[in-house]
Amino acid sequence: xxxQAILTATLLLITSFxxxxxxxxxxxxxxxxxPLAGASITLKDTYDGATSDSLGYFHFGTTEKGAHxxxxxxxxxxxxxxxxxxxxxxxxxxxxxxxxLDELKAVTVTAGSFAAGDNKRGTVLSSLDVATTAGSNAxxxxxxxxxxxxQQIGEQEGLFVRGGAGYEAKQYIDGTLVNNPYYxxxxxxxxxxxxxxxxxxGTVFSTGGYSALYGQALxxxxxxxxxxxxxxxxxxxxxxxxxxxxxxxxxxxxxxxSWGFSYDYVNVGLYFSLVKQTPDYFRLPQFHNADANFRFxxxxxxxxxxxxxxxQSNLGIRRPDVDSSYLKDAFALKNINWYNNxxxxxxxxxxxxxxxxxxYSTNTDNxxxxxxxxxxxxxxxxxxxxxxxxxxxxxxxxxDLTQLKAVFEKKLGGISTLRVGSEYWYNYNKFTYNDTLRKxxxxxxxxxxxxxIYLTNEIAAQIGARFEYSSVINKTDVAPRISLAYKxxxxxxxxxxxxxxxxxxxxxxxxxxxxxxFTKATHYIINYQKMNTLRIFRVEAYYKTYADLIKTIPxxxxxxxxxxxxxxYARGVDVFFRDKKTIKNLDxxxxxxxxxxxxxxxxxxxxxxxxxxATHTASLVTKRFFQDxxxxxxxxxxFATGRPYYNFMVDNAGKYFLQDxxxxxxxxxxxxxxxxxxxxxxxxxxxFIVLFASVTNVLGYNAVxxxxxxxxxxxxxxxxxxxxxxYFIGCFLSWGVDRSQDAINNNL
Amino acid sequence: xxPIILSVTFCLFMLFxxxxxxxxxxxxxxxxxxxxxxxxxxxxQGLSDAFVRIGDAEKTQWQPYYYAALALxxxxxxxxxxxxxDKDGNAQKMNTLCDKAEAxxxxDADKSEICAIRNMAATQxxxxxxxxxxxxxxxxxxxxxxKGMQLNPNNPRMYYLQGMSLFxxxxxYGGGKDKAKPVFEKAISLYNAEQPVGxxxxxxxQQAATQLALCQ
Numbered sequence: 001x002x003x004q005a006i007l008t009a010t011l012l013l014i015t016s017f018x019x020x021x022x023x024x025x026x027x028x029x030x031x032x033x034x035p036l037a038g039a040s041i042t043l044k045d046t047y048d049g050a051t052s053d054s055l056g057y058f059h060f061g062t063t064e065k066g067a068h069x070x071x072x073x074x075x076x077x078x079x080x081x082x083x084x085x086x087x088x089x090x091x092x093x094x095x096x097x098x099x100x101l102d103e104l105k106a107v108t109v110t111a112g113s114f115a116a117g118d119n120k121r122g123t124v125l126s127s128l129d130v131a132t133t134a135g136s137n138a139x140x141x142x143x144x145x146x147x148x149x150x151q152q153i154g155e156q157e158g159l160f161v162r163g164g165a166g167y168e169a170k171q172y173i174d175g176t177l178v179n180n181p182y183y184x185x186x187x188x189x190x191x192x193x194x195x196x197x198x199x200x201x202g203t204v205f206s207t208g209g210y211s212a213l214y215g216q217a218l219x220x221x222x223x224x225x226x227x228x229x230x231x232x233x234x235x236x237x238x239x240x241x242x243x244x245x246x247x248x249x250x251x252x253x254x255x256x257x258s259w260g261f262s263y264d265y266v267n268v269g270l271y272f273s274l275v276k277q278t279p280d281y282f283r284l285p286q287f288h289n290a291d292a293n294f295r296f297x298x299x300x301x302x303x304x305x306x307x308x309x310x311x312q313s314n315l316g317i318r319r320p321d322v323d324s325s326y327l328k329d330a331f332a333l334k335n336i337n338w339y340n341n342x343x344x345x346x347x348x349x350x351x352x353x354x355x356x357x358x359x360y361s362t363n364t365d366n367x368x369x370x371x372x373x374x375x376x377x378x379x380x381x382x383x384x385x386x387x388x389x390x391x392x393x394x395x396x397x398x399x400d401l402t403q404l405k406a407v408f409e410k411k412l413g414g415i416s417t418l419r420v421g422s423e424y425w426y427n428y429n430k431f432t433y434n435d436t437l438r439k440x441x442x443x444x445x446x447x448x449x450x451x452x453i454y455l456t457n458e459i460a461a462q463i464g465a466r467f468e469y470s471s472v473i474n475k476t477d478v479a480p481r482i483s484l485a486y487k488x489x490x491x492x493x494x495x496x497x498x499x500x501x502x503x504x505x506x507x508x509x510x511x512x513x514x515x516x517x518f519t520k521a522t523h524y525i526i527n528y529q530k531m532n533t534l535r536i537f538r539v540e541a542y543y544k545t546y547a548d549l550i551k552t553i554p555x556x557x558x559x560x561x562x563x564x565x566x567x568x569y570a571r572g573v574d575v576f577f578r579d580k581k582t583i584k585n586l587d588x589x590x591x592x593x594x595x596x597x598x599x600x601x602x603x604x605x606x607x608x609x610x611x612x613x614a615t616h617t618a619s620l621v622t623k624r625f626f627q628d629x630x631x632x633x634x635x636x637x638x639f640a641t642g643r644p645y646y647n648f649m650v651d652n653a654g655k656y657f658l659q660d661x662x663x664x665x666x667x668x669x670x671x672x673x674x675x676x677x678x679x680x681x682x683x684x685x686x687x688f689i690v691l692f693a694s695v696t697n698v699l700g701y702n703a704v705x706x707x708x709x710x711x712x713x714x715x716x717x718x719x720x721x722x723x724x725x726x727y728f729i730g731c732f733l734s735w736g737v738d739r740s741q742d743a744i745n746n747n748l
Numbered sequence: 749x750x751p752i753i754l755s756v757t758f759c760l761f762m763l764f765x766x767x768x769x770x771x772x773x774x775x776x777x778x779x780x781x782x783x784x785x786x787x788x789x790x791x792x793q794g795l796s797d798a799f800v801r802i803g804d805a806e807k808t809q810w811q812p813y814y815y816a817a818l819a820l821x822x823x824x825x826x827x828x829x830x831x832x833x834d835k836d837g838n839a840q841k842m843n844t845l846c847d848k849a850e851a852x853x854x855x856d857a858d859k860s861e862i863c864a865i866r867n868m869a870a871t872q873x874x875x876x877x878x879x880x881x882x883x884x885x886x887x888x889x890x891x892x893x894x895k896g897m898q899l900n901p902n903n904p905r906m907y908y909l910q911g912m913s914l915f916x917x918x919x920x921y922g923g924g925k926d927k928a929k930p931v932f933e934k935a936i937s938l939y940n941a942e943q944p945v946g947x948x949x950x951x952x953x954q955q956a957a958t959q960l961a962l963c964q
């Protein structure tokens with residue numbers, strides 16, 4: 001019996017001897033030679049292994065013998081593999097893992113650009129942010145005006161970016177230019193943008209140094225990317241004293257296609273009877289807007305989208321004449337606008353991607369102005385007071401733009417990308433001033449190439465160039481663009497950008513003279529950004545030079561010639577800070593811009609600070625959502641120092657001289673909005689309701705945007721908004737069919 | 749001599765079986781026992797890696813990847829308040845592990861268990877910034893829950909997770925204790941009826957009971 005026991009014990013010992021362990025240990029470091037915690041060390045095809053500790057150290061034993069493979073992995077790093085022969089000797093592994101280039105981890109070039117949109121990395125504003133920024137009233141441009149680099153301009157539409165005029169900023173939808181992004185406006189009153197923020201899933205607002213894929217904008221581009229497919233089918237309706245509308249979006253059961261349309265009608269009659277307007281509206285503003293779309297996914301994962309919108313507006317306004325207190329200027333405007341955009345995104349073979357875009361838009365403005373007497377009857381003038389005669393006119397203007405754009409994209413090993421493409425614009429403009437018809441046709445072509453190169457996750461470069469030709473001026477240009485980004489730490493990076501930007505002179509100049517060339521701006525930008533999900537801080541300094549700006553040469557009182565002898569500069573600093581973290585449920589951002597800019601262009605007599613540029617501008621935007629009340633309250637405060645104003649007159653020698661100048665008082669506005677969303681968080685609610693109310697300029701500050709001068713320059717009239725405050729109250733309803741259940745069933 | 753032969757046979761059997769599937773069972777058992785003793789995020793990440801090694805070596809079992817993801821979900825709950833913890837990265841890893849498990853799981857009931865992990869991954873990502881992420885990650889969490897219930901209507905963990913979601917949602921948003929209570933009750937009755945085999949998931953009963961007590 002004893003013998004047996006010994007034998008058994010011996011056998012057990014042998015068994016355990018066979019299982020004698022080999023020790024494997026070492027340290028894992030990252031590409032910067034810092035210890036890498038949490039790396040997984042595996043003896044392949046066995047259960048044995050370990051995870052590195054905070055010092056990168058690991059240690060484990062294995063009973064395996066012979067030739068084996070050790071693998072070390074960690075998220076964001078390339079796998080490290082080593083062949084080992086397991087014997088009795090311990091194995092020591094000292095290694096540093098190579099970083100894996102990863103689009104999600106890699107630095108992105110941020111110099112000059114604000115990414116806005118939903119579910120996008122580096123997002124600054126979402127479409128909901130646009131809707132809930134007090135003072136924006138769901139106008140994209142108004143919301144972008146709370147970001148640094150922009151001016152607070154109330155007398156005309158557009159984005160005035162870093163010393164640039166409004167027409168020097170352009171909007172693109174799905175890659176193609178929008179010719180008339182704003183509703184046609186009355187002089188001295190800004191109009192809204194035509195497009196709802198909810199059409200777009202992403203917006204990039206570039207305040208300079210933007211990609212070679214875009215051109216013909218000296219200062220800024222706004223890149224709007226339309227949503228692919230709606231999340232569910234729904235019917236929407238909106239009711240307010242100003243606007244009524246209805247629409248639908250229908251998503252197919254297989255979630256591969258959708259279509260929709262909507263219509264709304266704006267009539268300010270009731271509103272103007274309640275809220276007094278300074279001007280006398282003899283034709284109450286009315287707008288009809290209709291749009292339709294269809295979108296579908298292609299077999300190979302591509303996407304085809306078509307969007308069309310039609311708008312018609314009609315208004316007439318009467319204001320005091322600047323030359324006589326007895327007289328009034330009546331101005332009437334009828335506008336028809338039709339916009340179409342077709343885009344096709346497709347994955348091709350060999351890693352190529354294709355983006356095709358086509359768009360067609362036509363815009364017709366019928367304008368009429370007449371000087372009227374106290375009884376609103378036309379007033380006749382003798383030929384001696386020719387400046388008064390020039391105030392009576394009719395303009396029939398039509399602008400058509402047809403565009404084709406193709407961009408091909410290829411991944412260059414890892415995450416580096418090459419983009420090449422070309423675009424063609426056919427511009428047709430017909431302009432009838434009184435009885436004189438002028439036509440302007442331009443064939444514009446551009447070819448561009450751009451490479452985004454990632455050297456490591458920390459360093460990225462974007463190098464591109466754009467070649468452009470415009471037939472109407474018969475000129476070509478080559479615009480280089482370079483930007484670099486370097487990650488300086490966790491969530492932090494520095495970017496640099498340089499670029500040259502060209503823009504054709506405006507149509508109203510080209511109609512009179514095509515013997516001009518491209519205007520030009522050169523941008524130099526340096527940017528520092530620190531950003532995580534709940535906080536963004538960025539500061540950006542820039543220097544811009546302008547060359548070949550258009551100068552106006554007067555020929556008589558109402559005729560002009562143009563040349564490219566203008567120039568100027570802009571330099572400044574933009575600061576942005578957004579924080580959702582410090583105070584619970586409070587989301588706020590602060591923007592500050594400083595700009596020092598001067599230009600000698602148009603009728604300016606020397607290099608002067610442009611009349612749209614305030615030296616200091618600041619905004620504080622706050623949003624607070626009260627969970628218990630299901631209500632959000634938003635306040636925006638904006639401040640800008642005064643802007644210069646000038647009166648240029650023509651002397652006897654036919655030259656401009658500066659007759660008078662001054663500076664407006666500072667601009668202040670406190671805007672308020674609130675939304676009540678009673679159906680939020682009710683997952684099975686059939687009706688979704690949003691009640692929205694807003695007031696601009698709550699404190700009733702009297703804004704003066706500038707002055708209009710009388711013919712003799714002796715009298716000036718302030719340019720003020722048509723009413724001190726703008727009130728809005730509306731109810732938005734939607735009835736949705738949630739298709740997520742179908743999606744689940746289809747995926748089972 | 750007979751006993752010697754027996755002993756030798758026993759030892760050989762030990763060797764043999766260790767090399768075969770009992771080795772898997774033993775490894776799983778020993779790693780599963782570590783769930784209770786894991787105190788830190790690093791412990792759980794290490795445990796997750798250990799399950800991944802088992803899964804990679806076995807190549808046909810879905811449970812190791814499932815438990816690797818479950819360990820990360822526990823780490824994720826621990827890390828919700830931490831600024832240094834990469835919640836998105838952790839959730840991304842969980843989903844990758846779910847993909848691996850899903851490719852190996854054949855039974856609907858097993859796939860239902862994986863939905864529970866996906867629900868937690870989405871919930872943890874939503875909690876990074878609930879206001880702006882509710883629409884995306886909240887929906888994803890909800891879809892995972894619905895899908896899991898459809899695959900196995902008797903999976904108690906789906907009801908436990910639904911109960912947790914309701915419990916943590918304010919009353920005015922359709923949540924609250926009153927809404928959560930019957931769901932936890934249903935979870936517990938399903939837990940009581942559950943007879944898990946092998947290494948199939950069985951967690952959550954204790955937590956459901958604790959939560960139900962909080963609903964009273």
